[in-house]
Amino acid sequence: MADRARDRARRRRHGSRLRGGGADRRRALGGAVGGLRDREPPPRSRPRAPSAPRPRRRRPGPPVIGAVSAVTVRDLGCTYAGATRPALDGVTCQVPAGALAVVMGATGAGKSTLARCLTRLVPCFLPADLRGEIRLLGQSIAGARVGALAGTIGMVFQDFEAQLFSTDVTQEIVFGLEHTGVAPGLIPERVARALAAVGLADFEGRDPTTLSGGEKQRLAIAGLLALRPPIMVLDEPTTDLDPTGR
Numbered sequence: 001m002a003d004r005a006r007d008r009a010r011r012r013r014h015g016s017r018l019r020g021g022g023a024d025r026r027r028a029l030g031g032a033v034g035g036l037r038d039r040e041p042p043p044r045s046r047p048r049a050p051s052a053p054r055p056r057r058r059r060p061g062p063p064v065i066g067a068v069s070a071v072t073v074r075d076l077g078c079t080y081a082g083a084t085r086p087a088l089d090g091v092t093c094q095v096p097a098g099a100l101a102v103v104m105g106a107t108g109a110g111k112s113t114l115a116r117c118l119t120r121l122v123p124c125f126l127p128a129d130l131r132g133e134i135r136l137l138g139q140s141i142a143g144a145r146v147g148a149l150a151g152t153i154g155m156v157f158q159d160f161e162a163q164l165f166s167t168d169v170t171q172e173i174v175f176g177l178e179h180t181g182v183a184p185g186l187i188p189e190r191v192a193r194a195l196a197a198v199g200l201a202d203f204e205g206r207d208p209t210t211l212s213g214g215e216k217q218r219l220a221i222a223g224l225l226a227l228r229p230p231i232m233v234l235d236e237p238t239t240d241l242d243p244t245g246r
Helices: 002-038 111-119 169-179 184-197 213-227
Strands: 071-080 088-095 128-136 153-156 231-234
Touching: 071 111, 088 111, 111 128, 111 153, 111 231, 153 213, 169 184, 169 213, 184 213, 213 231
Parallel strands: 153 231
Antiparallel strands: 071 088, 071 128
């Protein structure tokens, strides 16, 4: 009996310690859990949206031949009368309206010939065998007279002195305006604006033969500017101009 009593007493002592330890653990855990509840959860890092791919730069491709443009040339060939080889062979190009196009090449490459073909100076004044097609503002110029194209295309020659003929700077410009049907009331303003544009505003009434080479070249350019054709062809138009004049 005494042994049983001792065993019961021993179990009670151990049980109380175990129960007390469990309570202590629960209190400790409860405090820890409460502390966790009081803390704000760390912000979640938002996944970064995938950046849109940058558009690739497209390299300009060859011009689309056939669309309405200022100048369209297809497979142009030109052989001057008596020549043994062509001055132009298979030239194809297109110049959009409002664009500035530069034709470059060595001496004898055919730059001036191309300009003459565009204005019909070849073959109307310089006999040659032509093949291919030229369109100005969408219209074929096959068979057209030079004068019929004056309102569409104008040109300053490489030999600019060859196109000056008047003994008066003003009349040099008036001549083209009168022969292209510009209203007489508009001519004085056209002349004044054109001369001012090339730095010859005070040269009205002067004899072109008294001008320097650069001044003559500017006068030839002024005659073209006064006409205001939608297409202008200038064959080496700055050869005699000083850096300021250019």
